[in-house]
Amino acid sequence: MARYTGSLTKISRRYGILIAGSPKSFERKNYPPGMHGPKGSRRKLSDYAIALAEKQKLRHQYGVLERQFRRYFQLALRKRGVTGEILLQLLETRLDNVVFRMGFAKTLRAARQMVGHGHVLLNGHKATISSMNLKAGDKIEIKERQKSKSLAQRGVELTQIVTVPDWLLVDKDKLTGTVSRIPSREEINPVVNEQLVVELYSR
Numbered sequence: 305m306a307r308y309t310g311s312l313t314k315i316s317r318r319y320g321i322l323i324a325g326s327p328k329s330f331e332r333k334n335y336p337p338g339m340h341g342p343k344g345s346r347r348k349l350s351d352y353a354i355a356l357a358e359k360q361k362l363r364h365q366y367g368v369l370e371r372q373f374r375r376y377f378q379l380a381l382r383k384r385g386v387t388g389e390i391l392l393q394l395l396e397t398r399l400d401n402v403v404f405r406m407g408f409a410k411t412l413r414a415a416r417q418m419v420g421h422g423h424v425l426l427n428g429h430k431a432t433i434s435s436m437n438l439k440a441g442d443k444i445e446i447k448e449r450q451k452s453k454s455l456a457q458r459g460v461e462l463t464q465i466v467t468v469p470d471w472l473l474v475d476k477d478k479l480t481g482t483v484s485r486i487p488s489r490e491e492i493n494p495v496v497n498e499q500l501v502v503e504l505y506s507r
Contacts, residue, residue, distance in 0.1 A: 355504040358496040365495060366395045367412055372435065377505050388498035389489045396492050397483070399426065400434035406444060406474045406481040407463035408456040418459075423452035438483045446479035453479060 349357070363373050380391040395401070400416040403424060409415035416434045418424055424431055425445040426438070438444075446456040456479045468474050471491055474481040489498075 352504075355500040358498075358500045359504055362395070362494070362496045362498065362501060366398065366401060367416065368395070368435075374505075377501075386489075388502045391501070392489060392492050392494055392498055393486055394437060396487055397438045398434065399424070399431060399436040399438060402438050402444060402472070402481075402483065405469055406472055407460055407466055407468060407476065408444075408446060408479065408481075409459040410462040414459065418452075418455060423447050423449075423455055440483055440485045442483045444481045444483075 359373070363370065368376070376394050377387075377391055380387050380394055383390050396405075400412060400419050403409055403418060404412045404415035408424075409418055419434045420432055422430050422432050423446060425447055426436070427443055428445070430447070446452050460476045460479075469487060469491055471483065471485050471487040472481055473484050
């Protein structure tokens with residue numbers, strides 16, 4: 305499947321908030337990308353443009369393309385509950401994001417690559433589809449192979465200061481983790497106003 309492979313720091317600079325990429329680069333160039341970025345001021349945006357920007361930020365935060373994002377929205381719309389919160393939960397419980405949140409990879413891209421290359425087991429079976437949605441009770445393990453364990457251990461070393469979310473139980477020595485429950489909106493703490501995204505797709 306196609307995916308965005310460009311600069312994540314540039315995306316963060318475009319929207320004026322650190323979504324992904326290098327914090328140092330973002331702080332050093334905290335203005336929009338492009339030749340007019342350093343001089344130009346951010347224009348006043350219409351309501352539609354603001355909602356569109358919120359949607360784009362959420363897409364880039366989880367590394368999904370438009371077509372896939374729209375499918376998540378349609379799925380959230382069919383479920384009972386608050387559509388915006390369900391949308392966030394679907395994105396947050398993707399397999400690649402869970403591997404990333406558990407600290408087995410430094411970045412979401414690295415976690416996605418680990419999954420795609422078969423280094424991750426889900427409930428004892430090899431899982432190579434990054435977009436799989438996990439549910440409460442699902443168990444993640446790093447494959448019993450030296451290369452797989454080395455990758456995960458490297459990720460653990462690089463994410464030592466990162467706090468694992470309360471909805472995940474992780475044993476970093478054994479390189480295993482479990483989804484104890486589906487996270488609430490407060491635990492996800494989104495960088496966007498998801499209600500604007502819902503309103504955008506409801507137009």
